Amino acid sequence: MNAVTPISSDQSQTVVSRFAVPAIRCAGCIAKIENGLKDTPGILSSRVNFSTKQVAISHLPELDDDQLKRKIEALGFEAQVLADNPLSEEKGSTDKLIRALAVAGFGMMNIMLLSVSVWSGASGVNRDLFHWISALIAIPVIAYAGRPFFASAAMALRYGRTNMDVPISIGILLATGLSIYETATGGAHAYFDGAVMLLFFLLAGRVLDGMMRDRAREGIGALLKQTAPGAMVLDDDGKTRWVAAKDLLPGMHMMVAAGESLAADGEIISGSSSFDCSLMTGESEPQPLGKGDLALAGTLNLSSPVTIMITATGEDTSVSDIARLMDEAGQRRSFYVRVADRAARYYAPAVHSLALLAFLFWMFAGAGWHQSLLISVAVLIITCPCALGLAVPAAQVVASGALLRKGVMVKDGSALERLAEADYVLFDKTGTLTLGQPTPVNLDDLGLTQKQVALALAQASRHPISKAIRSSLLALGIEPVALDDIRELPGKGMTASWGGVKVMLGKPEKSGDHLSSQLTVGSDSVVLQLQDEIRPDAAEAIAALGKMGLPAEIVSGDNPQSVALVSRALGLSAQAGASPQDKVEAITRLTNEGHKVLMVGDGLNDGPALAAAHVSIAPGSASDVGQQAADAVFTSESLMPVALSVKVARRTMQIVHQNFSLAIGYNIFAVPLALTGMVTPLIAAIAMSLSSLIVVGNALRLNGAAK
Amino acid sequence: MNGLAILIPVALLMGLGGLVFFFWAMRNGQFEDLDGAAQRVLLDDEDDEDQS
Numbered sequence: 001m002n003a004v005t006p007i008s009s010d011q012s013q014t015v016v017s018r019f020a021v022p023a024i025r026c027a028g029c030i031a032k033i034e035n036g037l038k039d040t041p042g043i044l045s046s047r048v049n050f051s052t053k054q055v056a057i058s059h060l061p062e063l064d065d066d067q068l069k070r071k072i073e074a075l076g077f078e079a080q081v082l083a084d085n086p087l088s089e090e091k092g093s094t095d096k097l098i099r100a101l102a103v104a105g106f107g108m109m110n111i112m113l114l115s116v117s118v119w120s121g122a123s124g125v126n127r128d129l130f131h132w133i134s135a136l137i138a139i140p141v142i143a144y145a146g147r148p149f150f151a152s153a154a155m156a157l158r159y160g161r162t163n164m165d166v167p168i169s170i171g172i173l174l175a176t177g178l179s180i181y182e183t184a185t186g187g188a189h190a191y192f193d194g195a196v197m198l199l200f201f202l203l204a205g206r207v208l209d210g211m212m213r214d215r216a217r218e219g220i221g222a223l224l225k226q227t228a229p230g231a232m233v234l235d236d237d238g239k240t241r242w243v244a245a246k247d248l249l250p251g252m253h254m255m256v257a258a259g260e261s262l263a264a265d266g267e268i269i270s271g272s273s274s275f276d277c278s279l280m281t282g283e284s285e286p287q288p289l290g291k292g293d294l295a296l297a298g299t300l301n302l303s304s305p306v307t308i309m310i311t312a313t314g315e316d317t318s319v320s321d322i323a324r325l326m327d328e329a330g331q332r333r334s335f336y337v338r339v340a341d342r343a344a345r346y347y348a349p350a351v352h353s354l355a356l357l358a359f360l361f362w363m364f365a366g367a368g369w370h371q372s373l374l375i376s377v378a379v380l381i382i383t384c385p386c387a388l389g390l391a392v393p394a395a396q397v398v399a400s401g402a403l404l405r406k407g408v409m410v411k412d413g414s415a416l417e418r419l420a421e422a423d424y425v426l427f428d429k430t431g432t433l434t435l436g437q438p439t440p441v442n443l444d445d446l447g448l449t450q451k452q453v454a455l456a457l458a459q460a461s462r463h464p465i466s467k468a469i470r471s472s473l474l475a476l477g478i479e480p481v482a483l484d485d486i487r488e489l490p491g492k493g494m495t496a497s498w499g500g501v502k503v504m505l506g507k508p509e510k511s512g513d514h515l516s517s518q519l520t521v522g523s524d525s526v527v528l529q530l531q532d533e534i535r536p537d538a539a540e541a542i543a544a545l546g547k548m549g550l551p552a553e554i555v556s557g558d559n560p561q562s563v564a565l566v567s568r569a570l571g572l573s574a575q576a577g578a579s580p581q582d583k584v585e586a587i588t589r590l591t592n593e594g595h596k597v598l599m600v601g602d603g604l605n606d607g608p609a610l611a612a613a614h615v616s617i618a619p620g621s622a623s624d625v626g627q628q629a630a631d632a633v634f635t636s637e638s639l640m641p642v643a644l645s646v647k648v649a650r651r652t653m654q655i656v657h658q659n660f661s662l663a664i665g666y667n668i669f670a671v672p673l674a675l676t677g678m679v680t681p682l683i684a685a686i687a688m689s690l691s692s693l694i695v696v697g698n699a700l701r702l703n704g705a706a707k
Numbered sequence: 708m709n710g711l712a713i714l715i716p717v718a719l720l721m722g723l724g725g726l727v728f729f730f731w732a733m734r735n736g737q738f739e740d741l742d743g744a745a746q747r748v749l750l751d752d753e754d755d756e757d758q759s
Contacts, residue, residue, distance in 0.1 A: 027749035050743030095733065106726045110719060133715065 107141030138192035171380035271306035391659035394699035415631035418615035419649035428601030429556035438530040456480035457505040541639035583609035
């Protein structure tokens, strides 16, 4: 099943490389990749991970990542090398929490079993025995499952601060210590059950939160994937060698073959080619660049090999500038996180002092230290902010789950919070309002043979227009003809000979203000018009957003003519030719006017704007950078999910507010009871769990919100 | 009373067994690719028959 080829000898020397293969969609893809790689010499085994769309290949060190990547691409899948998994550490923290949760669950159930026997009347020797067994289970369980809280509390205390985990840790340790004392002296009550149950419910909340965060981290390091991992460098003595991107220096000459992306910024010193700069500018048409022009890292060389003298590498490249811009914009936004932290900082000391005051008061009132300690433990447990802590994540997890089923992936819990507040929408054009893929609109003008010739020519090129023509023709079920002598003329198009007749697919003699291509067979020529179509129901989605009080506007990096076409069709005002900085400025201007801006965009050039906006959404076809910068990603072709997410986000905030009132109401009701000594630690633990369950139950109502 | 001496250890051991099994499953990567497991049922195994 696992497509493991028999391992011959040096097993110790194998290397495991990981590749991201986003096109894995079905069982067929798994079989194709695993079986296809199996017979390659040097590859020992390969394993597809369908959930993360990754392939792990274990191979001999002779094969390098680039060869493996080409092998996967030869099977018909685009692949990207994944550097040493940067996620593994972060993911490990959720795994640790799940293990702790499992242990706490085991302990809780067994201790409950014994506690129920005690409550239902076990006495004398039996009761003591049950208490001892409980202690035997509880102590290792608390030591293991409590570690996340103890570690965090210890960290906070070391730096002279306090957080939510400090009262939790103190409460658990006090309750455990007290119970051990009770057990050893043969007392009537032990509170192991309360302590372990508390841990279990707290851990459940943390695990939910951790899973949400892990999902958000998918696609980290996306920006670096845009630049090539290295380049072929031409030395002065005429030899070439492969240099990794981090070792490239300004002044080196790098050779870039057609189809490769650039690892550094540089000036073209020989050759000319067209470059796909859509990642940088959002402009859909490739730009012809020749000797003396500046080519930027992350752009893709489309047609012919060029030699480039490097002017900037690594951190100094334009693509890194954009990354920095995004980083800064993202930091501005974390205001909400800080508010939550501050609230927790004030809440925790309040709980401590309340418990301490209760203890002192009852000591003075003459209740004895044992009774006073019990009361203060009850106060610590009952004021545990579990319900408060669960109020937000539970609602967010359920709402994002409901949205996920509708094809919207919300990456960050606070995104829903911000989405609910948005009151202005900015749309990018290419790839956001439009589908981002030009499609030929007048294919019917071609005869069957013309279609076959066009397909054969288009297949041989990487030009976006060729790709568009190829995919629409393939969709019609056209078979290509066989051509000889296929050549790509930079800036002109593809030529070839078809049984002695000269055929060509390329730039038309008269080009209008939108994309077009001319097919010439012998002396006949036809001009193919291409259009980037507006997403279906874009108008309805914009109307729905308007009804919810969110007016919309377009900011695009594209040329004014093509922007005008879309803005007229949708009846929106538009700003064309906007650079990434301009987009950020547009957002800043609106923010200064008091608006909370929702940015919807896809390209690398939208990255800073997506990060700077109050909240942002990207379509699933977006560049990795766009997807990473955005708070949410929708996968469908329709634009309706944008309106739907705003609706669900508002509903979620309603539930969050209800949950807050429930949790606070519970505290107002229960804390005075605990302070007056009417609650034992066990009842406190039950009341606390019950309030958590009510909050979670209320959040579950959101399941049907995304309809 | 004698029953308890048997039943409590049995209950504990069974719970512990479940816990150990869960830990093993996590370490073994059984939860790494939940969607993939559903898809792999549909694979044809012909090519893999030579393996044990």
